[in-house]
Amino acid sequence: MEIPSIDDRLDLECEVLVVGGGTAGTMAAITAAEHGARVLLLEKAHVRHSGALAMGMDGVNNAVIPGKATPEDYVAEITRANDGIVNQKTIYQTATRGHAMVKRLEGYGVKFEKDEYGEYAVRRVHRSGSYVLPMPEGKDVKKVLYRVLRRRDIRSLVRIENRFMPVRILTQGGRAVGAAGFDTRSGRFVTVRAGAVILATGACGRLGLPASGYLYGTYENPTNAGDGYAMAYHAGAELSGIECFQINPLIKDYNGPACAYVANPFGGYQVNSRGERFVDSDYWSGQMMSEVSREIASARGPIYLKLSHLPDETVSAVEGILHSTERPTRGTFHAGRGHDYRTHDVEMHISEIGLCGGHSASGVWVDENGATTVPGLYAAGDLACVPHNYMIGAFVFGDLAGTHAAARHAVPQTLPEDQIAAAHELVYRPLRNPDGPPQPQVEYKLRRFVNDYVAPPKTGAKLEIALESFERMRGEIAEMGARTPHELMRCAEVDFIRDCAEMAARSSLTRTESRWGLYHERADLPERDDADWLFHLNLRKRADGAMEFLKRPVEPYLVPVAEFQPTGTEPVLLGARTTAAVRRASVGGAERGSVGRSPRILELQRLAEDQPGVAQLAPYLSDEDPKIRRAAIATLTETVPEGTGAALIAALADGHGTVRRAAATGLRELLEVLPATPELGGGLTERVTSPDPVVRATAVDALRALRLGGSEIFAGAVSDTDRRVRIEAIRGLVSLNETALVAAAADDPAREVRVWVARGLGLVGRPSAALARLAEDPDPLVRAAALESSGAVADPLEAQAVRALKDPAWEVRVGAARCLAAATPEVAVGPLLTVLSDDNLDVRKAAVLALAPWTSRPDVTRALRAAGDDPDADVRAYARRSLAGSAR
Amino acid sequence: MAMITQRVEVPVTIDEALCIDGCTLCVDVCPLDSLAISDETGKAYMHVDECWYCGPCADRCPVDAVTINIPYLLR
Numbered sequence: 001m002e003i004p005s006i007d008d009r010l011d012l013e014c015e016v017l018v019v020g021g022g023t024a025g026t027m028a029a030i031t032a033a034e035h036g037a038r039v040l041l042l043e044k045a046h047v048r049h050s051g052a053l054a055m056g057m058d059g060v061n062n063a064v065i066p067g068k069a070t071p072e073d074y075v076a077e078i079t080r081a082n083d084g085i086v087n088q089k090t091i092y093q094t095a096t097r098g099h100a101m102v103k104r105l106e107g108y109g110v111k112f113e114k115d116e117y118g119e120y121a122v123r124r125v126h127r128s129g130s131y132v133l134p135m136p137e138g139k140d141v142k143k144v145l146y147r148v149l150r151r152r153d154i155r156s157l158v159r160i161e162n163r164f165m166p167v168r169i170l171t172q173g174g175r176a177v178g179a180a181g182f183d184t185r186s187g188r189f190v191t192v193r194a195g196a197v198i199l200a201t202g203a204c205g206r207l208g209l210p211a212s213g214y215l216y217g218t219y220e221n222p223t224n225a226g227d228g229y230a231m232a233y234h235a236g237a238e239l240s241g242i243e244c245f246q247i248n249p250l251i252k253d254y255n256g257p258a259c260a261y262v263a264n265p266f267g268g269y270q271v272n273s274r275g276e277r278f279v280d281s282d283y284w285s286g287q288m289m290s291e292v293s294r295e296i297a298s299a300r301g302p303i304y305l306k307l308s309h310l311p312d313e314t315v316s317a318v319e320g321i322l323h324s325t326e327r328p329t330r331g332t333f334h335a336g337r338g339h340d341y342r343t344h345d346v347e348m349h350i351s352e353i354g355l356c357g358g359h360s361a362s363g364v365w366v367d368e369n370g371a372t373t374v375p376g377l378y379a380a381g382d383l384a385c386v387p388h389n390y391m392i393g394a395f396v397f398g399d400l401a402g403t404h405a406a407a408r409h410a411v412p413q414t415l416p417e418d419q420i421a422a423a424h425e426l427v428y429r430p431l432r433n434p435d436g437p438p439q440p441q442v443e444y445k446l447r448r449f450v451n452d453y454v455a456p457p458k459t460g461a462k463l464e465i466a467l468e469s470f471e472r473m474r475g476e477i478a479e480m481g482a483r484t485p486h487e488l489m490r491c492a493e494v495d496f497i498r499d500c501a502e503m504a505a506r507s508s509l510t511r512t513e514s515r516w517g518l519y520h521e522r523a524d525l526p527e528r529d530d531a532d533w534l535f536h537l538n539l540r541k542r543a544d545g546a547m548e549f550l551k552r553p554v555e556p557y558l559v560p561v562a563e564f565q566p567t568g569t570e571p572v573l574l575g576a577r578t579t580a581a582v583r584r585a586s587v588g589g590a591e592r593g594s595v596g597r598s599p600r601i602l603e604l605q606r607l608a609e610d611q612p613g614v615a616q617l618a619p620y621l622s623d624e625d626p627k628i629r630r631a632a633i634a635t636l637t638e639t640v641p642e643g644t645g646a647a648l649i650a651a652l653a654d655g656h657g658t659v660r661r662a663a664a665t666g667l668r669e670l671l672e673v674l675p676a677t678p679e680l681g682g683g684l685t686e687r688v689t690s691p692d693p694v695v696r697a698t699a700v701d702a703l704r705a706l707r708l709g710g711s712e713i714f715a716g717a718v719s720d721t722d723r724r725v726r727i728e729a730i731r732g733l734v735s736l737n738e739t740a741l742v743a744a745a746a747d748d749p750a751r752e753v754r755v756w757v758a759r760g761l762g763l764v765g766r767p768s769a770a771l772a773r774l775a776e777d778p779d780p781l782v783r784a785a786a787l788e789s790s791g792a793v794a795d796p797l798e799a800q801a802v803r804a805l806k807d808p809a810w811e812v813r814v815g816a817a818r819c820l821a822a823a824t825p826e827v828a829v830g831p832l833l834t835v836l837s838d839d840n841l842d843v844r845k846a847a848v849l850a851l852a853p854w855t856s857r858p859d860v861t862r863a864l865r866a867a868g869d870d871p872d873a874d875v876r877a878y879a880r881r882s883l884a885g886s887a888r
Numbered sequence: 889m890a891m892i893t894q895r896v897e898v899p900v901t902i903d904e905a906l907c908i909d910g911c912t913l914c915v916d917v918c919p920l921d922s923l924a925i926s927d928e929t930g931k932a933y934m935h936v937d938e939c940w941y942c943g944p945c946a947d948r949c950p951v952d953a954v955t956i957n958i959p960y961l962l963r
Contacts, residue, residue: 050919054942055944055947163921184921214962216940217962327943328942332941336957337963599908602911
């Protein structure tokens with residue numbers, strides 16, 4: 001392609017410019033529009049599938065749901081996890097606004113896991129804090145947000161430009177006034193005049209090189225090249241905690257999360273090669289990553305996510321989530337190596353380093369409204385330094401930034417032409433040099449240096465070599481060649497990556513202590529130094545182009561945390577070491593285009609752009625080709641016009657199995673947004689007698705979730721021929737507290753159903769004679785569930801449980817120990833003490849937890865003290881915790 | 889600078905017999921913009937080895953023409 005002239009540029013104008021259409025960006029755009037602002041949303045991919053949620057999310061890591069956790073507990077937890085260096089005002093926003101955000105998302109149609117009674121099924125994943133809210137059908141988050149963006153009221157104010165990539169934020173008199181970038185498909189130069197700018201470009205995922213050597217096989221979405229970090233820096237904003245890298249334990253080689261947050265509630269856990277749990281940290285932190293990294297390198301390495309001890313149906317349920325959400329090709333990866341969770345534990349490794357303000361702390365410095373230190377410039381989501389903010393925090397800060405920016409914009413008449421010329425040079429320079437080194441080679445080398453010299457353990461000497469290498473690479477990057485708009489995009493990203501690498505090295509060098517476990521492990525300065533370094537380390541670009549540092553005091557805590565006493569003094573300017581400039585080279589190149597021709601499926605796709613009603617989709621829903629009917633259902637679930645429920649219910653009676661399946665999936669997906677009308681209930685009730693068991697199970701499930709089914713429907717479905725339907729029926733009966741009808745299913749021929757009966761009888765909270773019978777079931781999983789449930793309803797089957805502590809199946813011994821937690825100490829303590837030496841780690845853990853209330857007894861105290869040295873990390877942590885609790 | 893053309897195995901493959909002429913869904917949704925429509929065949933293909941093996945291309949294809957293989961280096 002030719003270099004376009006600056007004068008040929010596309011000039012856009014808006015009140016609020018949002019850069020990045022991922023989690024925070026879409027929410028910022030929606031909120032700003034709701035406040036009446038005219039919004040321009042620029043996305044380098046396509047908003048429907050972009051950012052960290054490109055393929056959905058399997059759960060919320062940090063939901064503070066009233067009744068399950070308090071904002072104060074959460075703020076204290078994050079303060080400890082981040083070794084005291086947090087602006088609690090920002091954390092507090094997520095803590096107090098997260099619940100309303102979950103509700104808002106639910107109103108949009110996002111599904112969060114709820115129990116039989118419609119309560120949020122919050123899980124405790126780490127030893128402290130109950131903040132994990134699973135989203136078993138979270139693959140559709142982005143689909144839901146995109147639907148909201150295209151709602152008529154929002155759409156009239158939000159203009160979306162996909163495949164546009166800004167490279168610089170423009171400033172005038174110190175205020176952000178717009179951006180310059182280009183269309184990555186056509187190569188056209190673009191400038192934007194904006195009243196305010198919200199950066200929501202995600203993490204810097206392409207910083208370290210994954211162990212596989214594949215440039216795009218990163219933990220983060222590889223489109224996230226640190227664009228926002230570089231743009232905020234060059235606009236003069238402060239960045240903070242860049243030395244606090246993001247590092248995660250991941251499936252080795254595949255390099256995606258395994259994910260402990262999903263597997264843990266199902267009974268999965270991480271072990272070393274001896275089968276012992278080894279993580280002593282109570283919450284996700286750099287300390288935890290240190291333990292993981294050390295274990296891998298030790299004689300006990302490597303490490304695994306263990307699922308192979310779980311029953312087949314549990315593994316299937318875990319697979320159902322892991323192989324459909326967030327990184328759905330996990331299943332393809334395991335299958336390719338002939339591995340299966342039932343027979344193979346998953347080998348885990350530690351990821352490459354990245355920058356991520358929303359997971360660790362490396363981000364753009366923001367206040368409690370998402371405002372940066374540059375007026376008119378905001379940052380939200382993984383880009384912003386709000387530690388452990390994750391998905392819910394990204395939504396919360398997207399919303400805050402959108403609100404704040406919508407009220408404080410000032411659209412400029414002109415733009416700074418010198419900055420525009422510099423941005424133009426940055427974008428198109430590689431075209432002058434088509435035979436220069438290609439981006440993949442340059443990027444590979446740059447990121448290998450990051451691995452060699454910046455990744456922990458860090459030393460001053462290695463970081464100095466890093467700086468020298470990155471300075472040298474400025475020249476190589478300036479020589480880099482490109483021939484197409486696509487290559488220009490990748491070249492500009494290499495420039496962002498280099499900026500991030502330099503920031504990472506300089507920050508790591510400046511903070512002369514070790515902190516945050518592995519994230520900032522200085523092998524040459526191994527001690528934490530609170531006296532000198534209980535400070536935020538911020539950096540910014542000085543007027544002369546040098547990177548300067550300042551220590552910002554930690555503001556006095558809103559929620560006191562005993563371990564840390566921030567002093568709250570004035571910022572200390574640390575100064576800078578100077579850096580050099582860039583050079584250039586010649587022209588040439590080709591471009592690619594696309595073709596167009598269309599059958600019926602293309603008509604449908606075009607129609608989908610215009611929010612079609614059910615009537616317009618009707619001909620496609622009844623097309624003779626099942627492919628078209630499936631595509632029509634897909635369109636229906638994308639757009640959800642009025643009458644979607646009825647149309648999906650009609651499609652549940654389709655003659656083709658794949659169409660019925662698509663309708664069933666759509667219906668489950670939309671449960672939160674379909675109005676629970678009597679007509680819908682009537683339609684679903686009809687489907688309960690469908691010949692297709694998938695349809696019947698979906699209908700029963702939907703009737704329960706929408707509270708539209710009565711006992712007689714569920715009672716009838718309990719005798720269905722298919723066990724999936726019978727399980728949904730049991731859940732329906734549990735939701736109506738029909739103890740007797742649940743108990744009546746105790747003789748079901750299928751083990752899975754009897755497990756649900758036993759669990760259900762624990763949930764309804766009333767004693768049932770059926771539990772005693774189920775506790776003698778031939779199947780161990782049923783026995784285990786029955787024993788545990790009898791404890792849950794405060795009617796423990798004491799004698800059976802004491803006997804069951806010697807059952808050959810570990811699951812039964814766990815159930816028995818949990819049951820005995822509700823028994824009298826006279827009966828329970830003696831037998832529980834004997835299983836503290838059980839071979840199985842989960843049995844020992846259940847016994848320790850069951851004994852916790854009885855630490856006033858000397859025999860219990862003695863035994864727990866011994867258990868404090870158990871080879872299993874969970875057993876020892878809970879034993880020590882019980883003793884500490886009783887000492888207080 | 890001396891340059892060569894090198895063979896690289898790419899992760900995403902398209903079944904041209906199934907791929908619909910004129911449809912661009914997979915091209916539209918790829919986060920890395922790695923898919924394109926071939927000028928010669930009118931069918932989709934992977935034009936650069938840039939893949940997060942994330943799934944929208946296969947997920948959105950109405951005729952199941954897209955196969956995502958794990959990139960060779962990771963397999």
